[in-house]
Amino acid sequence: MSKMEIVTIAKQECLAPGVYSMWIRTEDIARNARPGQFISVYSKDGSRLLPRPISICEIDGDYLRLVYRVVGKGTDEFKDYVEDDTLRVMGPLGNGYDVEAHEGVAVLFGGGIGVPPMLELAKRLPGKKQDKIVVLGYRDQNLFLKKEFDQVATVYIATDDGSVGIQGNVLDAFKEYGLSGDVFYACGPKPMLRGIKALSEQMQCPAYISLEERMACGVGACLACITKTTEVDEHSHVHNARICKDGPVFLASGVEL
Amino acid sequence: MKTSVNLCGVELKNPVMTASGTFGSGMEYADFVDLNRLGAVVTKGVADHPWPGNPAPRIAETYGGMINAIGLQNPGIEVFASRDLPFLEQFDTKVIVNVCGHSEEEYLNVVERLQEEKRPDLLEINISCPNVKEGGIAFGTQPKTAEAITKAIKKVAKQPIIMKLSPNVTSIADMARAVEAGGADGVSLINTLTGMKIDINRRTFALANKTGGMSGPAVKPVAVRMVYEVAQAVKIPIVGMGGIQSAEDALEFLMAGATAVSIGTANFYRPTTTIEVVEGIEEFMRKNHVEDIHELIGCVK
Numbered sequence: 227m228s229k230m231e232i233v234t235i236a237k238q239e240c241l242a243p244g245v246y247s248m249w250i251r252t253e254d255i256a257r258n259a260r261p262g263q264f265i266s267v268y269s270k271d272g273s274r275l276l277p278r279p280i281s282i283c284e285i286d287g288d289y290l291r292l293v294y295r296v297v298g299k300g301t302d303e304f305k306d307y308v309e310d311d312t313l314r315v316m317g318p319l320g321n322g323y324d325v326e327a328h329e330g331v332a333v334l335f336g337g338g339i340g341v342p343p344m345l346e347l348a349k350r351l352p353g354k355k356q357d358k359i360v361v362l363g364y365r366d367q368n369l370f371l372k373k374e375f376d377q378v379a380t381v382y383i384a385t386d387d388g389s390v391g392i393q394g395n396v397l398d399a400f401k402e403y404g405l406s407g408d409v410f411y412a413c414g415p416k417p418m419l420r421g422i423k424a425l426s427e428q429m430q431c432p433a434y435i436s437l438e439e440r441m442a443c444g445v446g447a448c449l450a451c452i453t454k455t456t457e458v459d460e461h462s463h464v465h466n467a468r469i470c471k472d473g474p475v476f477l478a479s480g481v482e483l
Numbered sequence: 484m485k486t487s488v489n490l491c492g493v494e495l496k497n498p499v500m501t502a503s504g505t506f507g508s509g510m511e512y513a514d515f516v517d518l519n520r521l522g523a524v525v526t527k528g529v530a531d532h533p534w535p536g537n538p539a540p541r542i543a544e545t546y547g548g549m550i551n552a553i554g555l556q557n558p559g560i561e562v563f564a565s566r567d568l569p570f571l572e573q574f575d576t577k578v579i580v581n582v583c584g585h586s587e588e589e590y591l592n593v594v595e596r597l598q599e600e601k602r603p604d605l606l607e608i609n610i611s612c613p614n615v616k617e618g619g620i621a622f623g624t625q626p627k628t629a630e631a632i633t634k635a636i637k638k639v640a641k642q643p644i645i646m647k648l649s650p651n652v653t654s655i656a657d658m659a660r661a662v663e664a665g666g667a668d669g670v671s672l673i674n675t676l677t678g679m680k681i682d683i684n685r686r687t688f689a690l691a692n693k694t695g696g697m698s699g700p701a702v703k704p705v706a707v708r709m710v711y712e713v714a715q716a717v718k719i720p721i722v723g724m725g726g727i728q729s730a731e732d733a734l735e736f737l738m739a740g741a742t743a744v745s746i747g748t749a750n751f752y753r754p755t756t757t758i759e760v761v762e763g764i765e766e767f768m769r770k771n772h773v774e775d776i777h778e779l780i781g782c783v784k
């Protein structure tokens with residue numbers, strides 16, 4: 227069950243230029259959360275009413291970690307909050323990943339600000355480090371969260387400028403390093419997700435991808451945040467699913483990107 | 484203290500309702516709101532067959548509000564009648580079904596189908612959606628057409644009908660008079676104001692539909708003015724809405740002449756707004772020694 231809560235900020239730090247990590251203490255949200263879910267964060271400025279959806283990066287008891295990039299006025303406001311400040315949030319929202327669904331080697335792809343939601347998933351997936359392959363794509367040598375991933379998975383890196391790992395994106399790294407797996411999980415920009423969808427079809431392995439869209443309610447009521455589906459959706463009875471409620475995680479074969 | 488109101492012959496325990504399209508059929512908000520405490524739940528617009536709606540992006544934030552072009556996506560009346568209506572029947576609240584269509588025939592198909600159901604206590608007919616090209620808005624911008632569709636629906640509906648009016652007209656009072664002449668039992672207003680937002684970095688429209696309907700606190704003064712104008716023009720009851728986010732806001736609408744109010748966009752950022760408004764109105768009445776809410780309705784002339 228999701229809830230609206232006033233949460234307290236436990237720690238906020240800058241991980242890379244424009245990228246921030248915020249730990250918040252919640253009453254129930256963290257205890258109910260799963261990897262792949264998100265929370266709605268609300269601005270304190272009445273001119274900005276809509277929620278900023280932010281993925282859950284890590285879950286630790288009553289604490290949640292959010293890692294976000296400053297892209298506009300809302301995230302710019304969030305970055306200035308410090309320890310003991312409060313924020314209004316709603317969550318946990320969305321379906322999240324089912325970590326028990328598959329056996330074998332899992333390949334996790336995180337591109338840009340799609341890196342953070344892969345962390346709790348990497349921690350929770352069963353299996354040893356060598357069964358969890360994580361391919362992370364960054365702009366440059368600012369490899370935020372890489373250390374955390376190194377502790378739980380086998381990590382490969384791609385950077386846009388070639389300063390670390392393979393020059394290119396996560397798909398380039400997957401090919402260059404000759405990787406393979408039995409199930410894919412991915413979060414990142416749409417072109418990357420299209421590539422993962424194509425790769426999963428080619429390799430005939432399921433891919434769970436996390437989608438983004440503008441949101442108003444975050445709970446499935448307003449029908450703002452739709453994605454096109456390949457089949458008629460069970461809830462909407464048209465070829466649309468709600469990213470906030472039926473997602474954000476979808477089987478790639480079920481959605482049109 | 485009496486907070487109940489009579490809306491077109493239907494007794495509501497209080498004047499607080501949800502606005503169509505912002506609350507689903509209540510299911511998604513049941514974690515946050517005890518639906519039994521609401522005067523009525525107004526459902527998302529439903530048509531005679533499933534509608535896919537508009538492409539994404541469908542919404543954008545604007546200063547103190549938002550614009551939306553959902554395009555009335557809905558699963559069609561059959562699914563609605565078998566899934567959403569039975570859900571709402573569990574609650575001690577009134578159910579108002581919002582109806583949409585592209586043509587007179589499509590509106591009538593939905594209304595006729597609803598005659599088999601015992602539960603909709605009232606129907607709200609959306610003739611004012613700015614986001615649907617054919618039909619919809621055409622019925623809502625010309626008094627003659629609005630009157631005609633009202634008459635046609637009135638002939639088949641056993642439930643009282645509320646016509647939902649668009650603010651995107653020269654005179655909303657003329658529209659209200661037209662639907663009153665057509666036999667409407669009530670009017671609700673305002674639907675969203677047509678707006679636009681441009682994404683200057685991408686040099687394109689923020690919404691795939693280019694334009695969208697504006698809602699939220701920023702539209703409230705326009706909505707209050709329109710409710711007041713309509714209250715001076717017609718005798719039938721008015722449901723007021725547009726930017727309500729507190730009991731104070733709701734009271735403005737009641738004093739301007741609304742018998743009931745609907746809360747829309749505020750549900751998105753404060754899911755408990757409806758309940759806070761119910762409680763806030765009670766508190767206002769206690770503080771000001773108001774015995775009956777009717778002392779407030781239309782008290783500002």
Ligand SMILES: Cc1cc2nc3c(=O)[nH]c(=O)nc-3n(C[C@H](O)[C@H](O)[C@H](O)COP(=O)(O)OP(=O)(O)OC[C@H]3O[C@@H](n4cnc5c(N)ncnc54)[C@H](O)[C@@H]3O)c2cc1C
Binds near residue numbers: 280295342437438440
């Ligand atoms: C399910 C989900 C999970 C997300 N997880 C993260 C995360 O973990 N870290 C992170 O940095 N970002 C994440 N995002 C993107 C994040 O929501 C946006 O970057 C943020 O809303 C921007 O707000 P702003 O006020 O700074 O930007 P502005 O551009 O000023 O925002 C204006 C409006 O557009 C909306 N908006 C802008 N960009 C996006 C976007 N990409 N997706 C959805 N709405 C948007 C805002 O919510 C706001 O309503 C996620 C988005 C979704 C849908």
Ligand SMILES: Cc1cc2nc3c(=O)[nH]c(=O)nc-3n(C[C@H](O)[C@H](O)[C@H](O)COP(=O)(O)O)c2cc1C
Binds near residue numbers: 674675
């Ligand atoms: C996302 C969204 C969807 C809506 N869908 C409908 C609808 O299906 N039918 C309708 O009559 N009005 C619809 N409306 C209009 C609202 O019911 C209401 O008239 C308007 O938003 C003004 O109230 P508010 O400012 O409190 O939101 C919608 C509004 C929004 C924001």
Ligand code: FES
Binds near residue numbers: 440447470
């Ligand atoms: S944001 Fe309202 S349905 Fe997803």
